Amino acid sequence: MGKKIAIIDYGVGNLRSVFKGLEYCGVEPVVTDDPAVVEESDGIVLPGVGAFADAMIRLRPFEQVLKACAGKKPMLGICLGMQLYFTLSEEDGINQGLDLMRGRVLRLPDFVKIPQMGWNSIEVRKESELLDGIRDGDFFYFVHSYYAVPEEDVILASTRYGVDVPAVVGKGNLFATQFHPEKSGKAGLRILENFVRIVGER
Amino acid sequence: MWQGCKLLTKRIIPCLDVKDGRVVKGVHFRNLRDAGDPVELAKMYNDQGADELVYLDISASPEGRKTMVGVVEKTADQVFIPLTVGGGIGAVEDIRRILKAGADKVAINTAATKNPDIIREGARRFGSQCIVSAIDAKRVYEEREDRIMVDTDEGRCWFDVYIYGGRKPLDMDAVAWAVRVEELGAGEILLTSMDADGTKIGFDLPLTRTVSEETNIPVIASGGAGTLEHIYDAFARGKADAALAASIFHYREYTVRDIKEYLKEKGIPVRV
Numbered sequence: 001m002g003k004k005i006a007i008i009d010y011g012v013g014n015l016r017s018v019f020k021g022l023e024y025c026g027v028e029p030v031v032t033d034d035p036a037v038v039e040e041s042d043g044i045v046l047p048g049v050g051a052f053a054d055a056m057i058r059l060r061p062f063e064q065v066l067k068a069c070a071g072k073k074p075m076l077g078i079c080l081g082m083q084l085y086f087t088l089s090e091e092d093g094i095n096q097g098l099d100l101m102r103g104r105v106l107r108l109p110d111f112v113k114i115p116q117m118g119w120n121s122i123e124v125r126k127e128s129e130l131l132d133g134i135r136d137g138d139f140f141y142f143v144h145s146y147y148a149v150p151e152e153d154v155i156l157a158s159t160r161y162g163v164d165v166p167a168v169v170g171k172g173n174l175f176a177t178q179f180h181p182e183k184s185g186k187a188g189l190r191i192l193e194n195f196v197r198i199v200g201e202r
Numbered sequence: 203m204w205q206g207c208k209l210l211t212k213r214i215i216p217c218l219d220v221k222d223g224r225v226v227k228g229v230h231f232r233n234l235r236d237a238g239d240p241v242e243l244a245k246m247y248n249d250q251g252a253d254e255l256v257y258l259d260i261s262a263s264p265e266g267r268k269t270m271v272g273v274v275e276k277t278a279d280q281v282f283i284p285l286t287v288g289g290g291i292g293a294v295e296d297i298r299r300i301l302k303a304g305a306d307k308v309a310i311n312t313a314a315t316k317n318p319d320i321i322r323e324g325a326r327r328f329g330s331q332c333i334v335s336a337i338d339a340k341r342v343y344e345e346r347e348d349r350i351m352v353d354t355d356e357g358r359c360w361f362d363v364y365i366y367g368g369r370k371p372l373d374m375d376a377v378a379w380a381v382r383v384e385e386l387g388a389g390e391i392l393l394t395s396m397d398a399d400g401t402k403i404g405f406d407l408p409l410t411r412t413v414s415e416e417t418n419i420p421v422i423a424s425g426g427a428g429t430l431e432h433i434y435d436a437f438a439r440g441k442a443d444a445a446l447a448a449s450i451f452h453y454r455e456y457t458v459r460d461i462k463e464y465l466k467e468k469g470i471p472v473r474v
Contacts, residue, residue, distance in 0.1 A: 014301055014302065014304065014306075016275075016278060016279075016302070016303075016304045017278055017282065017304060017306075020278065020279045020280075020282075020304075021282055024282070049328075049329055049331075050328075050329055113210075113418055113419065113420065113443075114418075115330070115331055115389065116210065117331055117389065117390065117420060118210045118211060118213060118253070118420070118443070118444075119210070119211045119213065119253055119473045120210055120211070121211075121473075139211065139473040141283070141284060143331045161210065182282055183282060183283060183284050183306065184282070184283075185248065185282055185283050188282060189282055
């Protein structure tokens, strides 16, 4: 369809699966560490594995362009990429996030195994183009120790792991998943497909 | 209202032994026979509903190891579920290479017993979630004060750690080692019973349960799966978080789906 999706490469985590997942959905994404390429793209994927504070430091060159693009072009945050959307995180002290969504990122409660690592089912809370074809009880692959507590109405789907954990959030063109769609089999590919379609339609 | 916290589904993980780019099967690494292309088998297990896949590289040569990187790349490009790769991980650089090829986790065995820092350093650089500590354990029926003694139907024993693919005993307590690797930063334990491996008599449940109870990270039970009941027992009695099996899948005795339907009927939460 000629639309360009940029996967931001800021040195955290493995981007191969995200790239191949999007490719599987019929687009040719670009992996880039150049903010200018991100600015010119039609859609943005913000992946992320690792620690919040370190990721924010590495993401600094992209901060401006992400804030400028937020809401204007479709964006999909994945895992830590989702947590970075929020105002602040309590991982290793208090660290500022991108503040694209109001809210905090907290550690999962002590009485569950941390990290949550494995397949958990979600409950759809709000209809969204991103969740087209996804039903209550569908399973996704989660790997995380922290979770978001939004202070605005952005939760599209949630899961249960000791506490209610936002699994998918959305606000206009801004989307994110706490799970890894690129590792969640068919249901995950469906989410990537939906995102590709959203980018195509904008 | 807290029901969700225990409801992370129990995982079923097919394991493929890969030698020089091909899947092989045999008993105790002997009489190896070609069992097909790893990518094709990975796709098949994915279609059956496998929750993850484990590749165990049993190549002995540097060429074989290089081939493995290509196999991992091809698999990760086509199969969108988590992939763990073990075998031949000797240094942090090996971890980086395998993760970069598209694996989500690496399983480290022998190298960690010689240099525990590889777990600490790997967890620091790549995150605990991708460091799996593989522990091969074998029963020793001998009362010792400096060992964690466990009661079994066959008698009281402790568990010795084996390395080099189960060939060399270390005279080291496997349960204590499991606790230690969690402290070092491992995110998961792949626990193989040397007594049960290849026998199809069922998992070593006292071993699995003891390690599950003594640690706070997920434990993958491995070695001995022969029937659906064995896998049920690994969860219900062994308190494992995941069960790994090889031969029951390779010989097409059961599909992953058969196992999951059985487990679901018996009340074990699984992804179906």
